[in-house]
Amino acid sequence: MQRHAGEDDLAPAALRTAALARTPAADDPPEPACAISTRGLVKSYPGPDGTTTHAVSGLDLDVRRGETFAFLGPNGAGKSTTISLLCALARPTSGRATVAGADVLTQPHLVRRRVGMLFQHSAVDPDLTAEQNLHIHARLYGLPRRDARRRTAEVLETAGLTDRRRSPVRTLSGGMRRRLEIARQLLHAPGVLFLDEPTTGLDPHARAEVWEHLRALRERHGSTLFVTTHYLEEAENCDRLAIIDRGRLVAQGTPLALKAAIGDDRVVLRTDDDDAAKEVVRRLAPPDRTVGVDADGISLRLPGGSAWIPRLCAALEALGIAVNSASATPPTLDDVFFHHTGRSIGAAQPGRAAAAATRTGGGR
Template sequence: MQPPARDQAPARADLPAAAPTDPGATRPLPGTAYAISTRGLVKSYPGPDGTVTHAVRGLDLDVHQGESFAFLGPNGAGKSTTIALLCALARPTAGHATVAGADVLGRPDRVRRQVGMLFQHSALDMDLTAEQNLHIHARLYGMSRRHARRRATETLEAVALADRRRSPVRTLSGGMRRRLELARGLLHEPRILFLDEPTTGLDPHARAQVWEHLRALRDRQGTTLFVTTHYLGEAENCDRLAIIDRGRLVAQGTPDALKAAIGDDRVVLRTGDDPAAREIVQGAAPPGTRTTLDGEGIALRVPDGGSWIPRLCAALADHGIPVHAATATPPTLDDVFFHHTGRSIHGARPAPAREEGP
């Protein structure tokens, strides 16, 4: 039997693909397939007034089998739309994507059988027990009653909810409900698990529990985890990440490599006379260093910031200017996001009052 013909979406010349960076990323061995691969993926929505909204713009993305991959971006960046495309729940406007070896247009049924989904908003029935919620979901996947009971037992044990199997969902805590949704997504043993903002609304302890179970799942079963998030700490938990902004992929790589690509540490000095101190710091810092002066104090980026603090403090002491505080901070993922997008993931940063240097 021949597979169905590929329903290829038309190419879009007006939406060029992004050119993402990928510092430090490891590549699979020759012959090893990607779990997810997209080329020029576009999703656009026409408006009633004839305008077009581009939710995803020319996405080129490769996710290795068995890795945890974070899709990092603020609300409205295109993360949820991308997941809908990759799960064959929405049709791309242009480009193509393969998930678990199947084309999302040509074999959407096969894609859906190979993926699991943890939605951003709960889809649990609050009046049913944890076990009943899983049974219904398993039957929707065509499992026999016997197989459904076995998989419900196995997945509840996997997320440490076996003792609450007969508890109504409304009696479970927020963290328990999220783990139950994780169990539901694992019932049919998917090769790829999509998690859309998996810990939104959870307290830090519940969030840590969910991630503990996710890491165990990946290590034990080799499941590929594709996580959308705007929490920087969650992105740090993943093997690699991609930054999406306004529908475009702007960077991808390991968290450490992306931070290292920015380079220098951020040093902030607060002194008894910041305007005068800034001129001295500018002269004592490495050539080409830019300094800024704002409410935090004097800020600059230098390599190995900790070793530069004593030198800068000594230069200020020679001019009789006391230093009240000095910090050196390595680049963060928020710095990475700001570097590639010009704004913070949690909102625009205030512009520095003044900048000096070449």
């Protein structure tokens, strides 16, 4: 085919960039054991009053290849900004980061070639069929027509949507649409798949469907999944997680290890007279424990909480204070978030803090 002068300048920028994704260059550096690695990553914005806002502040992070990693934090914590930096869609103020073996500062084109990005909001055309949406996206990535048809069929099968391939997207359920959007990001076989709040707005059943699909995706293809979320139960599905708050990384590890680091059970008692019962519990509990009263009742943290319940109930009933219920629960990820930030993740959501009750009894 004859190539005319200036043709590259006339081609859409998205098509030129996507065409790079078709075949890795011979001099591409190999992908390391860590799919994502950052050191001292910072993204700052100047404020109108001359101050500086740090959306991301000194982020040090390592995500292994083939891992499902969660970035847990409330809205506005810096999760989406971090994703933009790691996908080379925004330039860091300082620090460094490599993604799939490519440097986000010096090799942004290679980063974009090797990653997939699922945004919070839907980007598929509701009036086109599932198959048409994928085929158009594959062509924008520069795949020849035959390869685009083949990859479209493959990712439709991976998403479990082959039987709905000719259905308009507007007729699909919320969970199906999200699986279609994930499938679209797999067309160029990315090494790392970023999913920014992948189940926001979905009902519990649809959310469960999406996570079942993500687990199958990793098992079949060994994909590295980097998920941002403020849903605690979703973070439980991940191999490891990092908690980010106000742009800073405050804790990271496996869900089990992070909960085990807190150690103590949360004991909650509901009585006929919580104010009087609180003083009794305070005298019986170790002196370094905080005893609080909230909507749940009297609460405190104790090692081996179940063993404490009979003793506390007997002491209260001996003083004529009836105990209506008693429970001991191991630490949750919300407890972990509270332990490191001083508030629950629900209360940390912008616009909800004022409505959230102050939590007490969360630590020593």
